[in-house]
Amino acid sequence: MTPAPPSPFIPFALPDIGDDEIAEVVDTLKSGWITTGPKTRRFEEDFSAFLGVAGLHAMAVNSATAGLHLALEALGIGPGDEVITTTHTFTATAEVVRYLGTDVVLVDIDPATLCIDVAAVEAAITPRTKAVMPVHYAGLAADMARLLPMARRHGLKVVEDAAHALPTTCGGQLVGTLGSDATVFSFYANKTMTTGEGGMVVTRDADLAKRIQVMRLHGINRDAFDRFTAKVPSWYYEVIAPGFKYNLSDIASAIGIHQLKRAIAFQRARAAIAARYDAAFADLPVITPPQPLSGDMHAWHLYVLRLADDAKLTRDELIEGLYTAGIGCSVHYIPLHLQPYWRDRYKLQPQQFPHSQHAYERMLSLPLYTRMGPAEVQRVIDAVRSLLG
Numbered sequence: 001m002t003p004a005p006p007s008p009f010i011p012f013a014l015p016d017i018g019d020d021e022i023a024e025v026v027d028t029l030k031s032g033w034i035t036t037g038p039k040t041r042r043f044e045e046d047f048s049a050f051l052g053v054a055g056l057h058a059m060a061v062n063s064a065t066a067g068l069h070l071a072l073e074a075l076g077i078g079p080g081d082e083v084i085t086t087t088h089t090f091t092a093t094a095e096v097v098r099y100l101g102t103d104v105v106l107v108d109i110d111p112a113t114l115c116i117d118v119a120a121v122e123a124a125i126t127p128r129t130k131a132v133m134p135v136h137y138a139g140l141a142a143d144m145a146r147l148l149p150m151a152r153r154h155g156l157k158v159v160e161d162a163a164h165a166l167p168t169t170c171g172g173q174l175v176g177t178l179g180s181d182a183t184v185f186s187f188y189a190n191k192t193m194t195t196g197e198g199g200m201v202v203t204r205d206a207d208l209a210k211r212i213q214v215m216r217l218h219g220i221n222r223d224a225f226d227r228f229t230a231k232v233p234s235w236y237y238e239v240i241a242p243g244f245k246y247n248l249s250d251i252a253s254a255i256g257i258h259q260l261k262r263a264i265a266f267q268r269a270r271a272a273i274a275a276r277y278d279a280a281f282a283d284l285p286v287i288t289p290p291q292p293l294s295g296d297m298h299a300w301h302l303y304v305l306r307l308a309d310d311a312k313l314t315r316d317e318l319i320e321g322l323y324t325a326g327i328g329c330s331v332h333y334i335p336l337h338l339q340p341y342w343r344d345r346y347k348l349q350p351q352q353f354p355h356s357q358h359a360y361e362r363m364l365s366l367p368l369y370t371r372m373g374p375a376e377v378q379r380v381i382d383a384v385r386s387l388l389g
C-alpha cells in the first residue's frame with residue numbers, strides 16, 4: 001500500500017496572474033519603454049474609469065506607502081501637526097506621518113466593524129490636529145457617513161488608507177469616490193489586485209494632484225510622462241522641491257491593467273469563499289467577520305475570525321493546529337500600540353485601546369484568495385471545525 005501523498009500546503013495568500021497580464025508585460029519589455037510611460041498612463045485612465053466618477057485624478061505610484069506619504073505632503077502637513085489614525089493597522093499607515101515630522105495620534109477601533117472609532121477620533125482632536133486617516137479594514141468600509149462630516153466640522157483633512165478596499169462601497173459609492181481629500185490603494189503582492197509592488201492615489205483636487213505628480217518624480221515640474229510624449233527633444237526641466245522617487249514602472253502597470261479588469265470577478269470569488277466560511281463556522285465559538293451594510297460591497301481582502309471567550313483553544317494554538325494541518329494563517333494586525341517604536345515614542349498602554357487589544361488577542365486571518373479551489377476551502381473549514389468543534 002502506498003501512503004497517500006502529503007496534502008499540499010495551503011498558503012495564506014497567492015497572487016492570481018493570468019496570461020493577459022503576462023502577455024502585457026512581455027509586450028512592455030519588447031517595446032523599449034519599461035519605466036513610467038504609456039502603460040502607466042493607460043492604467044491610470046482605466047483606474048479613473050473603474051471608479052466611474054468624472055473629475056477624479058488617479059496617480060500611479062510604486063507603493064501605497066509612497067502614495068500615503070505623497071498625499072499628506074501635498075496637503076501641507078508637517079512638523080508640529082498631528083494626524084489621527086487607528087492603532088489596528090499596518091505600520092505603513094502611521095509611518096508616513098512620521099516621515100513629515102508630524103505626530104501620530106492612535107485611537108481605538110469600533111469592535112462592531114474593526115475600523116476606526118469615529119467618536120474616539122473626535123475625542124482625540126486638539127488644536128494641532130490636521131488630518132485623519134481611516135483604514136477600510138479587511139475590505140469593509142469605515143463609517144465614512146459619520147467620519148467625513150465630523151472631519152469637515154473640525155476643518156480636518158481626510159486621507160483614506162484603502163489598501164484593502166478595492167472594490168469596496170460605502171453608501172453605494174465606491175471607496176475612492178467618497179469625497180475625502182485623497183484615497184490610496186495598494187497593489188502589493190497579497191492585496192485584492194496586484195502589480196507586484198504598486199499603489200494608486202486618487203483625488204478630486206487638481207492642485208493636490210499637481211503637487212503629487214511633481215513630488216512622485218524628484219520634484220521636477222513636469223509631468224512624469226512628458227519625456228515619453230514630448231514631440232520635440234526636450235532636455236530642459238526645473239526642480240522645484242526635493243521630491244521623491246515614487247513613480248510606477250510600465251512593467252508593473254502592464255500587470256495592473258489586466259488585474260483591474262478582473263477586480264470585480266476577484267471580489268465575487270472571495271465573497272463566495274467568505275460566505276462558505278461564515279456558514280461553516282456559524283455554530284462554532286467564534287465571531288465571524290463584520291458584514292457590510294445592506295447593499296454595500298465588502299472587498300473581502302481578509303477573512304478575520306475572532307475566537308469567543310469560551311473557545312477551547314487560544315488563538316496561537318489554533319494557528320499552530322492549522323499550520324500542522326497544512327494551512328497558512330496570519331494575524332492582522334499586531335496593533336501599533338504594542339509595537340516598540342509606537343509604544344515607546346507615545347508611551348502607549350493596551351488599556352487605552354481595549355477593543356483593538358481584545359480583538360488582537362483572539363483574531364486570525366484565514367486563507368482567502370481567488371486561486372483557492374472548493375476542495376481547499378473545504379480543507380480549511382474541516383480543519384477549523386475539528387480544532388474548535
Ligand SMILES: *Cc1c(COP(=O)(O)O)cnc(C)c1O
Nearest residue numbers: 063064065090092163186187188
Ligand atoms: C499593505 C498595506 C499598506 C501598504 O501598502 P504598500 O503598497 O505595501 O505600501 C498600507 N496600509 C495597509 C492597511 C496595508 O494593508
